[in-house]
Amino acid sequence: xxxxxxxxxxxxxxxxxxxxxxxxxxxxxxxxxxxxxxxxxxxxxxxxxxxxxxxxxxxxxxxxxxxxxxxxxxxxxxxxxxxxxxxxxxxxxxxxxxxxxxxxxxxxxxxxxxxxxxxxxxxxxxxxxxxxxxxxxxxxxxxxxxxxxxxxxxxxxxxxxxxxxxxxxxxxxxxxxxxxxxxxxxxxxxxxxxxxxxxxxxxxxxxxxxxxxxxxxxxxxxxxxxxxxxxxxxxxxxxxxxxxxxxxxxxxxxxx
Amino acid sequence: xxxxxxxxxxxxxxxxxxxxxxxxxxxxxxxxxxxxxxxxxxxxxxxxxxxxxxxxxxxxxxxxxxxxxxxxxxxxxxxxxxxxxxxxxxxxxxxxxxxxxxxxxxxxxxxxxxxxxxxxxxxxxxxxxxxxxxxxxxxxxxxxxxxxxxxxxxxxxxxxxxxxxxxxxxxxxxxxxxxxxxxxxxxxxxxxxxxxxxxxxxxxxxxxxxxxxxxxxxxxxxxxxxxxxxxxxxxxxxxxxxxxxxxxxxxxxxxx
DNA sequence: CCAATAGTGTCTGTAAGACAATATGGG
DNA sequence: CCCATATTGTCTTACAGACACTATTGG
Numbered sequence: 383x384x385x386x387x388x389x390x391x392x393x394x395x396x397x398x399x400x401x402x403x404x405x406x407x408x409x410x411x412x413x414x415x416x417x418x419x420x421x422x423x424x425x426x427x428x429x430x431x432x433x434x435x436x437x438x439x440x441x442x443x444x445x446x447x448x449x450x451x452x453x454x455x456x457x458x459x460x461x462x463x464x465x466x467x468x469x470x471x472x473x474x475x476x477x478x479x480x481x482x483x484x485x486x487x488x489x490x491x492x493x494x495x496x497x498x499x500x501x502x503x504x505x506x507x508x509x510x511x512x513x514x515x516x517x518x519x520x521x522x523x524x525x526x527x528x529x530x531x532x533x534x535x536x537x538x539x540x541x542x543x544x545x546x547x548x549x550x551x552x553x554x555x556x557x558x559x560x561x562x563x564x565x566x567x568x569x570x571x572x573x574x575x576x577x578x579x580x581x582x583x584x585x586x587x588x589x590x591x592x593x594x595x596x597x598x599x600x601x602x603x604x605x606x607x608x609x610x611x612x613x614x615x616x617x618x619x620x621x622x623x624x625x626x627x628x629x630x631x632x633x634x635x636x637x638x
Numbered sequence: 639x640x641x642x643x644x645x646x647x648x649x650x651x652x653x654x655x656x657x658x659x660x661x662x663x664x665x666x667x668x669x670x671x672x673x674x675x676x677x678x679x680x681x682x683x684x685x686x687x688x689x690x691x692x693x694x695x696x697x698x699x700x701x702x703x704x705x706x707x708x709x710x711x712x713x714x715x716x717x718x719x720x721x722x723x724x725x726x727x728x729x730x731x732x733x734x735x736x737x738x739x740x741x742x743x744x745x746x747x748x749x750x751x752x753x754x755x756x757x758x759x760x761x762x763x764x765x766x767x768x769x770x771x772x773x774x775x776x777x778x779x780x781x782x783x784x785x786x787x788x789x790x791x792x793x794x795x796x797x798x799x800x801x802x803x804x805x806x807x808x809x810x811x812x813x814x815x816x817x818x819x820x821x822x823x824x825x826x827x828x829x830x831x832x833x834x835x836x837x838x839x840x841x842x843x844x845x846x847x848x849x850x851x852x853x854x855x856x857x858x859x860x861x862x863x864x865x866x867x868x869x870x871x872x873x874x875x876x877x878x879x880x881x882x883x884x885x886x887x888x889x890x891x892x893x894x
Numbered sequence: 895c896c897a898a899t900a901g902t903g904t905c906t907g908t909a910a911g912a913c914a915a916t917a918t919g920g921g
Numbered sequence: 922c923c924c925a926t927a928t929t930g931t932c933t934t935a936c937a938g939a940c941a942c943t944a945t946t947g948g
Binding site: 573574575591592595596615616 | 926927928929930
């Protein structure tokens with residue numbers, strides 16, 4: 383028996399059913415800037431479990447696709463939004479056995495449902511359409527969500543989605559420092575003021591417009607100057623650069 | 639029937655076996671600095687599949703533990719190294735259906751094995767002990783590994799572990815810029831030169847010792863000055879700060 | 895004594911933060 | 922006409938990069 387025959391025999395006899403049953407889902411933290419505030423897309427669950435609670439859109443992997451592919455597919459299906467110039471990246475995987483009651487409950491006390499979470503950056507002004515198993519879908523300003531679940535304000539969140547949203551917001555805020563992703567939150571063409579308002583909304587700060595303009599216009603490849611709008615207003619498009627160094631310094635958050 | 643009774647009935651009937659079979663593993667990219675170079679711990683596989691190839695240590699989740707807990711357990715079991723002051727963090731999840739031949743092959747063509755990968759920072763000078771299902775275990779300098787699998791040099795890697803290692807190295811290099819994690823690669827107490835050599839090894843650069851000392855000693859909470867060694871040599875310990883801002887700028891890589 | 899390394903000090907260029915000045919568009 | 926906003930420009934301060942100098946250790 384050659385080694386490859388050995389290996390083929392091993393694989394033919396290999397039974398994945400020896401493992402406890404696991405469901406693999408993707409969850410999408412779709413972020414946008416809306417009315418000057420960072421917002422996340424939530425859907426109200428129409429079916430069990432956690433019916434009536436608010437959740438990030440998502441769904442289970444199809445057998446032939448990777449989590450990356452499933453995330454793109456679910457973004458289209460669950461949000462009804464077109465995903466053309468948007469940004470999507472893997473956030474982290476949540477795997478606590480008790481994170482979803484369909485895991486340890488039900489017919490399989492040793493089962494679980496794990497979620498591979500993604501962050502999606504969506505441009506301003508898109509209105510979501512409720513997906514298949516969602517009773518309702520809307521943007522929630524992240525500051526209106528009680529992520530520590532202490533005050534009882536804001537939407538009641540399903541599963542461990544408060545943690546997913548908190549991690550996604552933190553990822554978003556830090557990504558704006560050293561990447562050019564802020565521009566994915568707005569449509570082209572845009573002014574420097576439009577771009578600055580993205581930073582102000584996401585970071586919850588006020589930036590000096592003059593210093594901001596100097597920084598982003600001198601960052602190589604961040605912006606392509608397009609043309610002139612009304613008056614001499616300068617309109618820009620996204621440039622080819624994906625990272626920024628030195629980064630754009632994030633000030634301490636403004637108190638209100 | 640109340641809503642919670644409804645939910646309980648739903649969960650009692652829920653069958654996770656409706657999903658395709660999935661195995662969930664953790665893979666560990668254990669990094670260290672060794673002989674002035676960044677190195678990763680690899681084990682030679684003793685069993686099928688991919689027998690004889692080099693792989694990152696890892697294993698499957700136990701039914702009652704999260705991936706974070708499994709990663710800590712596997713680091714102890716598979717490497718034989720003590721994990722006390724070390725750093726471990728989730729890297730990303732790899733889920734392509736064909737990434738492991740035990741997935742689509744075998745009795746379940748729609749099955750798969752996904753891997754939740756972690757990065758571990760280990761201090762200098764530790765020698766690994768081969769784990770249970772590993773024929774051999776050793777450190778490999780990451781520059782000696784052909785991560786694009788083009789030249790045929792270096793160890794032959796199993797599964798998609800070249801991608802895991804590449805992602806881990808990139809994560810490590812960027813983390814050193816804005817965190818104080820470089821100090822987890824060395825034992826206490828250490829000199830500024832010890833710490834600088836970590837940066838030089840990981841980034842593949844030469845740093846000005848004077849500018850480096852000024853930067854790290856003035857970064858609040860990075861270092862606790864301990865005492866004096868032989869002569870007036872100053873010895874330090876890790877301070878409480880976990881992040882550094884402004885970050886320590888990373889120069890372009892030195893050509894050799 | 896010499897070489898290598900550690901620690902401290904100084905100078906310079908670049909960039910960030912604060913603010914002023916001008917121009918444009920809308921009510 | 923007044924006010925809000927956009928763009929450009931100036932000044933000051935902070936810090937990174939380069940380099941000089943001294944002290945100590947080990948051969």
